[in-house]
């Protein structure tokens with residue numbers, strides 16, 4: 001997998017202290033410690049229980065749908081391989097997660113993503129009873145729909161480092177199976 005640009009050419013940071021505005025490649029961002037964000041999300045899950053799942057999934061999904069076109073544009077990706085390569089590098093650089101592998105099923109209907117060190121799972125130190133990366137599950141679904149030119153997909157997290165599994169395994173598949 002090759003991309004035209006290197007990550008340092010693509011992601012440049014600018015500070016506008018007068019307006020408390022920091023941007024990466026023109027996109028306004030905030031810095032927050034992983035611990036703070038992790039405990040914020042953990043708190044939401046703790047307070048809302050089951051209700052937190054669709055809430056975080058949907059906000060992740062919407063963010064993923066918005067992010068993918070930005071990545072494709074900034075990296076000037078021309079094909080799927082370049083889009084995936086850019087994605088892997090950008091997730092790592094942002095400190096979100098390590099995308100170790102992306103596999104497409106033979107019939108091209110299912111996409112499996114193997115992830116390590118997701119910011120959501122790290123707050124649980126392997127002690128959760130269930131898979132917990134609700135925001136990332138939605139994000140990967142919305143993001144991969146755009147990258148892979150698909151729609152009406154749903155994402156399940158089959159294994160999760162939050163409950164002590166070796167990886168978080170996300171399976172993105174059609175909501176409605178057509179034979």
Ligand SMILES: [Zn+2]
Pocket residue numbers: 118121131132133157159160161162168169
């Ligand atoms: Zn996970």
